[in-house]
Amino acid sequence: xxxxxxxxxxxxxxxxxxxxxxxxxxxxxxxxxxxxxxxxxxxxxxxxxxxxxxxxxxxxxxxxxxxxxxxxxxxxxxxxxxxxxxxxxxxxxxxxxxxxxxxxxxxxxxxxxxxxxxxxxxxxxxxxxxxxxxxxxxxxxxxxxxxxxxxxxxxxxxxxxxxxxxxxxxxxxxxxxxxxxxxxxxxxxxxxxxxxxxxxxxxxxxxxxxxxxxxxxxxxxxxxxxxxxxxxxxxxxxxxxxxxxxxxxxxxxxxxxxxxxxxxxxxxxxxxxxxxxxxxxxxxxxxxxxxxxxxxxxxxxxxx
Amino acid sequence: xxxxxxxxxxxxxxxxxxxxxxxxxxxxxxxxxxxxxxxxxxxxxxxxxxxxxxxxxxxxxxxxxxxxxxxxxxxxxxxxxxxxxxxxxxxxxxxxxxxxxxxxxxxxxxxxxxxxxxxxxxxxxxxxxxxxxxxxxxxxxxxxxxxxxxxxxxxxxxxxxxxxxxxxxxxxxxxxxxxxxxxxxxxxxxxxxxxxxxxxxxxxxxxxxxxxxxxxxxxxxxxxxxxxxxxxxxxxxxxxxxxxxxxx
Amino acid sequence: xxxxxxxxxxxxxxxxxxxxxxxxxxxxxxxxxxxxxxxxxxxxxxxxxxxxxxxxxxxxxxxxxxxxxxxxxxxxxxxxxxxxxxxxxxxxxxxxxxxxxxxxxxxxxxxxxxxxxxxxxxxxxxxxxxxxxxxxxxxxxxxxxxxxxxxxxxxxxxxxxxxxxxxxxxxxxxxxxxxxxxxxxxxxxxxxxxxxxxxxxxxxxxxxxxxxxxxxxxxxxxxxxxxxxxxxxxxxxxxxxxxxxxxxxxxxxxxxxxxxxxxxxxxxxxxxxxxxxxxxxxxxxxxxxxxxxxxxxxxxxxxxxxxxxxxxxxxxxxxxxxxxxxxxxxxxxxx
Numbered sequence: 001x002x003x004x005x006x007x008x009x010x011x012x013x014x015x016x017x018x019x020x021x022x023x024x025x026x027x028x029x030x031x032x033x034x035x036x037x038x039x040x041x042x043x044x045x046x047x048x049x050x051x052x053x054x055x056x057x058x059x060x061x062x063x064x065x066x067x068x069x070x071x072x073x074x075x076x077x078x079x080x081x082x083x084x085x086x087x088x089x090x091x092x093x094x095x096x097x098x099x100x101x102x103x104x105x106x107x108x109x110x111x112x113x114x115x116x117x118x119x120x121x122x123x124x125x126x127x128x129x130x131x132x133x134x135x136x137x138x139x140x141x142x143x144x145x146x147x148x149x150x151x152x153x154x155x156x157x158x159x160x161x162x163x164x165x166x167x168x169x170x171x172x173x174x175x176x177x178x179x180x181x182x183x184x185x186x187x188x189x190x191x192x193x194x195x196x197x198x199x200x201x202x203x204x205x206x207x208x209x210x211x212x213x214x215x216x217x218x219x220x221x222x223x224x225x226x227x228x229x230x231x232x233x234x235x236x237x238x239x240x241x242x243x244x245x246x247x248x249x250x251x252x253x254x255x256x257x258x259x260x261x262x263x264x265x266x267x268x269x270x271x272x273x274x275x276x277x278x279x280x281x282x283x284x285x286x287x288x289x290x291x292x293x294x295x296x297x298x299x300x301x302x303x304x
Numbered sequence: 305x306x307x308x309x310x311x312x313x314x315x316x317x318x319x320x321x322x323x324x325x326x327x328x329x330x331x332x333x334x335x336x337x338x339x340x341x342x343x344x345x346x347x348x349x350x351x352x353x354x355x356x357x358x359x360x361x362x363x364x365x366x367x368x369x370x371x372x373x374x375x376x377x378x379x380x381x382x383x384x385x386x387x388x389x390x391x392x393x394x395x396x397x398x399x400x401x402x403x404x405x406x407x408x409x410x411x412x413x414x415x416x417x418x419x420x421x422x423x424x425x426x427x428x429x430x431x432x433x434x435x436x437x438x439x440x441x442x443x444x445x446x447x448x449x450x451x452x453x454x455x456x457x458x459x460x461x462x463x464x465x466x467x468x469x470x471x472x473x474x475x476x477x478x479x480x481x482x483x484x485x486x487x488x489x490x491x492x493x494x495x496x497x498x499x500x501x502x503x504x505x506x507x508x509x510x511x512x513x514x515x516x517x518x519x520x521x522x523x524x525x526x527x528x529x530x531x532x533x534x535x536x537x538x539x540x541x542x543x544x545x546x547x548x549x550x551x552x
Numbered sequence: 553x554x555x556x557x558x559x560x561x562x563x564x565x566x567x568x569x570x571x572x573x574x575x576x577x578x579x580x581x582x583x584x585x586x587x588x589x590x591x592x593x594x595x596x597x598x599x600x601x602x603x604x605x606x607x608x609x610x611x612x613x614x615x616x617x618x619x620x621x622x623x624x625x626x627x628x629x630x631x632x633x634x635x636x637x638x639x640x641x642x643x644x645x646x647x648x649x650x651x652x653x654x655x656x657x658x659x660x661x662x663x664x665x666x667x668x669x670x671x672x673x674x675x676x677x678x679x680x681x682x683x684x685x686x687x688x689x690x691x692x693x694x695x696x697x698x699x700x701x702x703x704x705x706x707x708x709x710x711x712x713x714x715x716x717x718x719x720x721x722x723x724x725x726x727x728x729x730x731x732x733x734x735x736x737x738x739x740x741x742x743x744x745x746x747x748x749x750x751x752x753x754x755x756x757x758x759x760x761x762x763x764x765x766x767x768x769x770x771x772x773x774x775x776x777x778x779x780x781x782x783x784x785x786x787x788x789x790x791x792x793x794x795x796x797x798x799x800x801x802x803x804x805x806x807x808x809x810x811x812x813x814x815x816x817x818x819x820x821x822x823x824x825x826x827x828x829x830x831x832x833x834x835x836x837x838x839x840x841x842x843x844x845x846x847x848x849x850x851x852x853x854x855x856x857x858x859x860x861x862x863x864x865x866x867x868x869x870x871x872x873x874x875x876x877x878x879x880x881x882x883x884x885x886x887x
Binding site: 034035083086087090091092093094095096097098100101102103104105106107108109112221225228232275278279281282285286288289292293296 | 613617619621666667669670672673674676677678680681682684685688689691692806810813814817821854856857859860861862863864865866867868869871
């Protein structure tokens, strides 16, 4: 029973961080209808930014968030004005392959600069500490902090989008760009802003993630696919959708633990042989596929 | 013998009533015009008949087949073809290739499809446009091509949706000639949605009028033009009252 | 019979094109007789392989306009079928290759049916998802060697073995793949003139209109997808016999899928020569970049950085690829 509860809890924790990561993707999609295949690479950039800033300055890793956010924001804006802007004029093939090119480009650029080895954060006040929460659940302090900060960041973004003028302008453009233009809202500016916010949020998620997940240049794709699954489930373009879907997907990644629980419960030999741990992301990809075929709108989305 | 029978066709989009209890029938080789103010439900009616939308209720019988439940490509294969009102020309297919797509519905052979397409181009007097791609052509020619492609499927009946929209008078003349050719020479039954009155009234054997989703009139052009319900739908109640003497 | 005529009939191409194509074809045939390095030979074989991959992709991705980024899974199906059948039961290539195609086609129907309910980028992401799922399964499946993969050890056989496609010199492999290459061209030439080819192009332009002309769009896409997977599977089987050492990470990765799509996209999706042009540029580029910049550069991925930059450039500037530019220029001259 302990395994089940702790797996579920771990799933929720990681889910909150994953939700944060997927938030950027859903915002960009909502405003511009373009899918960013390089999304995982943005995450990776955020992770490296957090890692290197913390290592270079000896700063407390969790405080590197603002720096990562700024870096991500700039990255998003540069990508938009330097590249995306041109690609959206073309047919969809071009858009797909364009952001793919960006993905390959960023990934190998990182390989060039940072080398292929895994790196992780090893210092900071929370490393190595954990809290016992009863029912056998032991939560590492870093994960707890990351989850908590994710939720806060989510809430901030939600407030910005719903309560500020600029946030509403963003929503207006995503609902009807032409109509928004008639009201004086520049689509170009909103697009750039979407990419900026998208980039900023995902790098924050990266800076949080690197506290308990090591980074290497190749991890982008996995997270891009996870982000897609989250956005598909939550509904393309929906911010609350991204949050709840993130939790669900987080739990999916804990399937090995849940499987162990059921193996224990039902005691079938064959169950122990299934290499669930190696397959755990496969469930995420399958989830994406099934969702898109069965309920393309996702939980809260309006776009299909 | 009725080629097309529509019985009590009703189509709701959620709460919006697009077509309500519409019934009519068409004989072979009739040319029927479908008119009515904007939003009356004309295109929706076409879409329902052609199998694009499932009906909320009602029945459609075409050439003795019940086509109510059939999908759009199945309806086309039974010999009921259609064109679209808005058609954004894209892609790199030439005129002859576009028409061949239609012809391929009846044959697997490229040479046969090509031969038929070329015959149609000759009949429509479009032969010199054969190798242009659609986006290079003026709107009137594009429309001719889409009609030609639909005719390529060798249909018994053709639904034309506002083919004259946006055309100047001489282009309208050309389209009318094409429609006459389809109707008389190729013996295809035609139903057309039109706003251009001189086209519809001149060419139709019969006219059906829709307003707010319902059929409000069905008769020959002269009678329709004087029908107070029809005039009211277009020009309003006041006009009808003021001109009551001229109307039957 | 008309199908055969269609396959052999290139008359709708301008004479200049056919002369150039003929010349290149001739060069390809005599290439092994010319002085060349072993490295050049390997590059040429890769070029032919990727041209074929690209041609297969082009049917559904180019003519059909459905951008498929999950082709690598079929490379895997072809390669592993051939490898497993050879290693375990000594089944020759010419038998295992068609079997691989059967598996590939069956799998393509299974996932194609739900897959083609999606469109655009949702479709593309779904193709990636399915490819990754299959790769993950192969990586834990001991029957196909799991992550270690399989190795066809040539010592067991006596080269040159035409049945099992085991040769010592690359020249044999070259002519085998060249044969497939020419057959592939003939097939695509038939395809683009066939009813299915026309249906696909019509679907790419406008699905609703296509349906109104009697085309069962869903089914047409699935059929074409099966054709594309067959191409890829055949070359995958060849790959197993040529490289002899296959593992899921190499043969079924996303990089392979992207490369395949890229061949056609760069050269001109939706045209007969496009994938060949694309492969003709990208494969030598990749090989020689690695060679000049040194193997170390390959490790740090400079070749891929340039690749990425090229993809970005092409997609931003001329999404229709090189052949698209050629056609545009020709059209303008004609008008």
